[in-house]
Amino acid sequence: MTTESTDVLIIGSGFGGSIAAYHLAAGGAKVTVLERGPWLSAKDFDHDYLLGSSYTRAFDFVAGDGMSLLGGNCVGGGSVVYFAALPRAPGFVFDRQGSIGRRVWPAAISREALNPWYDRVSEVLPVTQQDWGDITYSGGLWAAACNHSGHTANPVPVGVDASRCTNCNWMMAGCRFDAKQSLLLNYLPAALQHGAEIRPLHEVQKISHAGDGRYRVHYNTLDDVDYRVATGSGEIDAKIVIVAAGAGATPPILQRSEETLGTMPHAVGRYFSGNGERLNNAVINEERAAELLGIRRPNGKAYEAYQIGKGPVVACWDFLDAGLPEYDRFSMEQLFFPPGLGTILTQVQDATGPSWFGREKKELLRRWKSWLTIFLMTEDDNEGVFGAPPPTGNSFRISQQMLGRGPLRYDPTPNTLRGWAQADAKVKEILEKDGLATVMPWTNDVVGAYTVHPLSSCRIGDDPATSALDDRHELRGHPGIFVTDGSAVPTALTVNPALTIAALAERAIPGIVAAARDRGVDVTYGAPLPKAVTNSVARPAA
Amino acid sequence: MEMPALGGRCDNRYVEISADSLGDVLEVRVDATPIFSDESQKMTLEAFADTIVPGVKRFPDDRAIAGVVDDPGAVAAGALDLLVDPATGVAAGLAPLSDMLNAHAGAYAERTGLTLEDDVPAFVALPYEHRAELISELTAPGNPERDGWIVLVMFSNMAYDIVPHRPTEDVLAEGVPSLLTLGYAKPDSDGLWRFPDFGYNRELAKRHPNTTESGSPE
Ligand SMILES: Cc1cc2nc3c(=O)[nH]c(=O)nc-3n(C[C@H](O)[C@H](O)[C@H](O)COP(=O)(O)OP(=O)(O)OC[C@H]3O[C@@H](n4cnc5c(N)ncnc54)[C@H](O)[C@@H]3O)c2cc1C
Numbered sequence: 001m002t003t004e005s006t007d008v009l010i011i012g013s014g015f016g017g018s019i020a021a022y023h024l025a026a027g028g029a030k031v032t033v034l035e036r037g038p039w040l041s042a043k044d045f046d047h048d049y050l051l052g053s054s055y056t057r058a059f060d061f062v063a064g065d066g067m068s069l070l071g072g073n074c075v076g077g078g079s080v081v082y083f084a085a086l087p088r089a090p091g092f093v094f095d096r097q098g099s100i101g102r103r104v105w106p107a108a109i110s111r112e113a114l115n116p117w118y119d120r121v122s123e124v125l126p127v128t129q130q131d132w133g134d135i136t137y138s139g140g141l142w143a144a145a146c147n148h149s150g151h152t153a154n155p156v157p158v159g160v161d162a163s164r165c166t167n168c169n170w171m172m173a174g175c176r177f178d179a180k181q182s183l184l185l186n187y188l189p190a191a192l193q194h195g196a197e198i199r200p201l202h203e204v205q206k207i208s209h210a211g212d213g214r215y216r217v218h219y220n221t222l223d224d225v226d227y228r229v230a231t232g233s234g235e236i237d238a239k240i241v242i243v244a245a246g247a248g249a250t251p252p253i254l255q256r257s258e259e260t261l262g263t264m265p266h267a268v269g270r271y272f273s274g275n276g277e278r279l280n281n282a283v284i285n286e287e288r289a290a291e292l293l294g295i296r297r298p299n300g301k302a303y304e305a306y307q308i309g310k311g312p313v314v315a316c317w318d319f320l321d322a323g324l325p326e327y328d329r330f331s332m333e334q335l336f337f338p339p340g341l342g343t344i345l346t347q348v349q350d351a352t353g354p355s356w357f358g359r360e361k362k363e364l365l366r367r368w369k370s371w372l373t374i375f376l377m378t379e380d381d382n383e384g385v386f387g388a389p390p391p392t393g394n395s396f397r398i399s400q401q402m403l404g405r406g407p408l409r410y411d412p413t414p415n416t417l418r419g420w421a422q423a424d425a426k427v428k429e430i431l432e433k434d435g436l437a438t439v440m441p442w443t444n445d446v447v448g449a450y451t452v453h454p455l456s457s458c459r460i461g462d463d464p465a466t467s468a469l470d471d472r473h474e475l476r477g478h479p480g481i482f483v484t485d486g487s488a489v490p491t492a493l494t495v496n497p498a499l500t501i502a503a504l505a506e507r508a509i510p511g512i513v514a515a516a517r518d519r520g521v522d523v524t525y526g527a528p529l530p531k532a533v534t535n536s537v538a539r540p541a542a
Numbered sequence: 543m544e545m546p547a548l549g550g551r552c553d554n555r556y557v558e559i560s561a562d563s564l565g566d567v568l569e570v571r572v573d574a575t576p577i578f579s580d581e582s583q584k585m586t587l588e589a590f591a592d593t594i595v596p597g598v599k600r601f602p603d604d605r606a607i608a609g610v611v612d613d614p615g616a617v618a619a620g621a622l623d624l625l626v627d628p629a630t631g632v633a634a635g636l637a638p639l640s641d642m643l644n645a646h647a648g649a650y651a652e653r654t655g656l657t658l659e660d661d662v663p664a665f666v667a668l669p670y671e672h673r674a675e676l677i678s679e680l681t682a683p684g685n686p687e688r689d690g691w692i693v694l695v696m697f698s699n700m701a702y703d704i705v706p707h708r709p710t711e712d713v714l715a716e717g718v719p720s721l722l723t724l725g726y727a728k729p730d731s732d733g734l735w736r737f738p739d740f741g742y743n744r745e746l747a748k749r750h751p752n753t754t755e756s757g758s759p760e
Binding site for chain 1: 593594595596610611615627628629630631632670671674677678681682683689692693695696699700702703704705706707708709710711721723724725726727729733734735736737738739740741742743744745746747748749750751753754756757758759760
């Protein structure tokens with residue numbers, strides 16, 4: 001086997017990977033990105049639930065013990081399948097103490113310190129603020145319900161170009177209209193322009209030493225339909241390795257590397273957070289909605305519009321209050337999950353038989369047009385722990401695409417459970433007021449809790465005992481290896497995390513450039529921010 | 543880590559279905575046939591899928607379908623076609639799961655004092671409420687075999703909710719139950735969805751007073 005070499009090897013092409021790829025390539029380094037998923041762009045994004053369409057090609061669903069993770073599996077990572085709600089994390093989050101009884105975040109990072117980095121990412125994507133005219137029926141209904149209960153509700157800042165958006169709600173399968181600002185429209189095309197090389201269907205398995213302080217990255221190439229099948233393997237040597245496989249996939253790579261690299265910091269694969277996520281499902285009483293909220297569509301219906309929209313657009317932030325104790329703070333965001341992933345775990349209120357399958361559940365599906373999903377982001381206790389890594393990747397793959405069984409164990413602590421219960425109760429109070437709706441949380445009994453926001457499994461911090469990375473994102477004890485994805489975020493954020501992951505990645509870059517220079521890479525920091533393009537970048541012809 | 547009931551590891555296009563927790567390890571080719579050694583295994587899984595999303599009997603003496611509702615359910619939507627679709631990767635586990643389900647059903651009947659007719663597999667012979675009760679037990683947290691049953695539940699559900707073994711456009715055009723029962727809108731003539739009428743277009747709540755200039759919480 002011939003071993004190739006590069007200056008900077010990046011594992012994964014989501015937020016953490018793409019941002020690093022751009023800055024290092026623009027600064028003059030030779031950058032190679034290995035991405036386990038396929039390279040898809042607008043024309044490949046199907047409106048189709050057929051197995052093998054973009055919905056399963058670009059997606060990863062890993063069932064764990066007590067927690068299941070959803071994530072991207074394609075060039076652009078989670079940004080391709082995400083809902084593009086992009087708020088900044090509230091200031092109190094950075095002062096969280098969590099389970100360790102003292103500030104978890106590095107002393108150097110606060111909301112104020114992160115704001116300039118948030119600004120940069122917001123300019124690149126770009127992040128836009130929505131007007132009420134951009135708000136979908138489901139978002140509007142949630143706003144009106146909050147208002148009816150004496151609460152405020154905000155249009156959420158988003159990465160969606162409203163002029164191109166058709167409100168098709170297929171954004172989880174990738175945006176066919178390039179209205180959603182995925183990384184295929186900004187950092188990635190800019191990185192390519194500066195010579196970065198992106199190799200899809202390359203799944204990294206482990207890292208070893210290559211001598212002279214360099215690292216060797218070992219990968220398998222994967223079949224483009226059946227991801228269980230390895231079609232080949234290879235290795236690339238690099239002076240700097242950036243691990244950005246996402247919080248569900250970074251730990252297994254590092255754990256598997258322990259045999260060759262030596263002991264990993266204790267916090268690798270520990271302190272995982274599901275961002276305190278929890279889903280509730282309401283069935284709206286259409287007549288009551290019209291009466292109580294005074295809402296009416298041009299077709300005469302009050303609502304019946306669950307299918308219409310662009311994911312989450314309105315959130316209630318009344319409980320993001322720095323004055324409240326830790327674990328009592330949460331946000332409540334309206335959301336859409338397509339049928340399938342979004343129907344299985346919904347429960348029947350006051351079921352006489354099983355609550356999540358069977359006769360009564362089928363009846364609930366008939367009311368689907370009147371459903372409203374509310375997404376809670378609470379403060380969990382970083383209680384997730386990864387077991388031994390599977391033989392390859394981040395799971396034992398069951399299906400050709402999407403479905404696998406992973407090593408994460410998440411046993412919610414009383415703090416987390418209390419946070420969920422409080423947030424559930426608040427949603428119920430708001431939506432059941434005056435008979436507006438009936439509400440039930442999703443069941444955790446089937447695939448455990450469910451998160452689209454895996455975080456913290458290889459986190460930054462000042463304390464080596466409880467953090468795997470220093471505040472420059474360098475892996476403790478393994479100089480030259482950096483982690484810039486969601487696993488670096490130390491705690492749950494009480495809001496959607498992508499902008500914070502991206503801001504932290506931007507913040508880490510100057511330090512990574514300095515480390516690269518120390519290792520003999522001819523690279524500088526300070527390239528202008530990328531300009532967004534209007535068509536998602538396709539795989540260059542061979 | 544507990545072994546997954548149905549996991550895939552691949553070398554040279556061979557898949558090993560690790561079914562340790564189910565007491566079975568099978569080495570099979572990806573395209574191995576036949577999946578079922580007899581019709582009763584298939585009938586058993588139809589009865590399982592029908593418990594998840596119940597349907598109307600397809601013909602008068604349809605035993606697999608409990609017939610507790612009067613419109614089509616998961617089986618009519620093609621649950622068995624989905625389970626044997628190579629994309630799901632579970633085909634090799636189906637026959638053993640079916641046999642195990644019948645063993646559990648037999649034990650369940652004995653423990654609850656039910657007498658089952660023996661002209662059909664034990665699970666098929668269970669009345670609907672008991673089928674549901676047994677599936678609740680098998681999928682309950684802590685059940686050592688639950689991984690395998692959960693996978694069956696998920697695909698039975700999906701067969702009805704999104705019919706993922708068929709192109710969605712065809713499913714909607716042909717009037718297959720499920721998505722239409724949900725009230726799922728049909729796409730434009732190019733097969734893509736667009737909703738020009740999407741919102742109430744007015745302010746419906748006050749923003750949080752501490753919203754920052756960037757539109758985020760403070
Ligand atoms: C359905 C859905 C909706 C979401 N909506 C929102 C939202 O509205 N707002 C928000 O803020 N966040 C949202 N998120 C979360 C957001 O997408 C993630 O937080 C974000 O993408 C994480 O960035 P990351 O860099 O950590 O990893 P990712 O973006 O997940 O990127 C990791 C990449 O690494 C690849 N990879 C994994 N393992 C390997 C390997 N071994 N070798 C090579 N490559 C590998 C993956 O395929 C992936 O492309 C959503 C997520 C999902 C799934």
